[in-house]
Amino acid sequence: MRALARTCGAIVVAGALAGVPVAAQDGMPGNAQGDVAVTIYNNGQSLVQDERQLSVAAGRNRIEFPDVSARIRPETVTLSGPGIAIVEQNFDFDLLTPDKLMDKAVGQSITLVRTNPATGAERTERAKVLAANGGIVLQIGERIEVLRDDGLPVRAVFDRLPPNLRARPTLSVTVDAVNAGTIPTRLSYLTPNLGWTADYVALFDAAKGAMDIQGWVTLTNSTGTTFTNARTLLVAGNPGGGGGFRQMTGAMDSAGTGSNDRERLGDYYLYPLAARTTIANAQQKQVSFLDVKGAPAQSTYEYVNRWLGSSNEAVSTASVLRFSTSRQGGLGDQLPAGTIRVYMRDARGDPQFIGENNIGHTPMGSAMSLRTGDAFDVKLQPTVVSRTRKGDSRWVTKMKYTVTNARPAPVTVLLAQDGLHGDVRITDESLKGERISADRVEWQVPVPANGKTDVTVTFDTRY
Numbered sequence: 001m002r003a004l005a006r007t008c009g010a011i012v013v014a015g016a017l018a019g020v021p022v023a024a025q026d027g028m029p030g031n032a033q034g035d036v037a038v039t040i041y042n043n044g045q046s047l048v049q050d051e052r053q054l055s056v057a058a059g060r061n062r063i064e065f066p067d068v069s070a071r072i073r074p075e076t077v078t079l080s081g082p083g084i085a086i087v088e089q090n091f092d093f094d095l096l097t098p099d100k101l102m103d104k105a106v107g108q109s110i111t112l113v114r115t116n117p118a119t120g121a122e123r124t125e126r127a128k129v130l131a132a133n134g135g136i137v138l139q140i141g142e143r144i145e146v147l148r149d150d151g152l153p154v155r156a157v158f159d160r161l162p163p164n165l166r167a168r169p170t171l172s173v174t175v176d177a178v179n180a181g182t183i184p185t186r187l188s189y190l191t192p193n194l195g196w197t198a199d200y201v202a203l204f205d206a207a208k209g210a211m212d213i214q215g216w217v218t219l220t221n222s223t224g225t226t227f228t229n230a231r232t233l234l235v236a237g238n239p240g241g242g243g244g245f246r247q248m249t250g251a252m253d254s255a256g257t258g259s260n261d262r263e264r265l266g267d268y269y270l271y272p273l274a275a276r277t278t279i280a281n282a283q284q285k286q287v288s289f290l291d292v293k294g295a296p297a298q299s300t301y302e303y304v305n306r307w308l309g310s311s312n313e314a315v316s317t318a319s320v321l322r323f324s325t326s327r328q329g330g331l332g333d334q335l336p337a338g339t340i341r342v343y344m345r346d347a348r349g350d351p352q353f354i355g356e357n358n359i360g361h362t363p364m365g366s367a368m369s370l371r372t373g374d375a376f377d378v379k380l381q382p383t384v385v386s387r388t389r390k391g392d393s394r395w396v397t398k399m400k401y402t403v404t405n406a407r408p409a410p411v412t413v414l415l416a417q418d419g420l421h422g423d424v425r426i427t428d429e430s431l432k433g434e435r436i437s438a439d440r441v442e443w444q445v446p447v448p449a450n451g452k453t454d455v456t457v458t459f460d461t462r463y
Helices: 098-104
Strands: 010-013 035-041 046-056 059-066 078-080 084-092 109-115 122-131 137-140 143-146 154-158 170-177 181-191 194-205 210-221 227-236 251-254 268-272 277-279 283-305 315-324 338-345 351-359 367-391 394-405 411-417 423-429 434-437 440-447 451-462
Touching: 035 194, 046 059, 170 181, 194 227, 194 283, 210 227, 210 338, 277 283, 283 367, 338 367, 351 367, 367 411, 394 411, 394 440, 440 451
Parallel strands: 010 154, 035 227, 194 338, 283 411
Antiparallel strands: 035 046, 046 181, 059 170, 078 181, 084 170, 109 122, 109 154, 122 137, 137 143, 194 210, 210 283, 227 268, 227 277, 251 367, 283 315, 315 367, 338 351, 367 394, 394 451, 411 440, 423 451, 434 440
């Protein structure tokens, strides 16, 4: 069946195509869309609004709208216009292909045209299609024949197009019109498979403690339809009814409270594209929306011990890039969910990739910690020095955290002890820490160049 296009050198439909859409519009050559506006959400859903001029007769009219999304949600369709009301609607998504055409011809007769490769002479004969399941089986007179992919030129000629096969995804609507004439209408519907994400490219300069960051909108269209010369509006946020963006380990240390003059719609931010654009099917398109130079940033190291336990060996700390989205001393904008890819210049001045991570939707004014990878030279080993039972529901645990630094410059490591469930008190510590929450304590551990630092802490746990 998949070799049909090779087996039948050409597939021809005889006669005029009687199924030409009644209301095909000429928004662009070869495209029946009118004035299209597309609102694209982060969750892969989009709202399409297509304004077309329709010619109607008084009373009932069956109107066809080709070039709608092949993934249209028919239950979301609305058609508005002066003096019309929808009676019924159907969506035909069984698209015309050589395989589908032959499949629909099972039980019917077609014409085979065979060409003699030596003389070029053509011979025609009628054949009844018996099967098109994994291969094409024909009855020609009294014999049964299987079309083979043997390289001999043959083409199939069909008498007509099946009524339910469409060259393009088509929505048909039956309307009641009060008056005859040409009326402006707006067709609106939701479709999946048209979405956008934000992608960021950051160039970090450790010596200057700054980074340049470029933000890109990445549009992805797999609806089966091209939206031509569309007014495009991007919405940052996750409205109900779709899957949300999964936040990875790019942490928001504290949520911001800043705001700017960017347009909002309810709880969402709007990013209109400056000019109309064509969003082709099976295409990714990128448009810049953020360009910041010299924003303050700092490279640090971080290790989180998930419970009061030991590790058999030293473990790499995480390389972390810290920055802010605040107006003063930061990026000065909110960040839609996406991926931040970080680069640094090597000794030759060439930018090299050093890591990436995903972030969730981030308000302006937020403090960010972007984990970009594992540190090669900065490691930490937690060790349980002693654990003593003081009663039925009380334990005293002494921990030692050994931080090593093989770099030729001193570093500071953020050490976090997590998982402090219950009533956990610190009775002794060699370095003053900060209680971040009931379950977490943090220490800023200075480590000399080519050296190490031990931090000891005693935890009194009551359950």
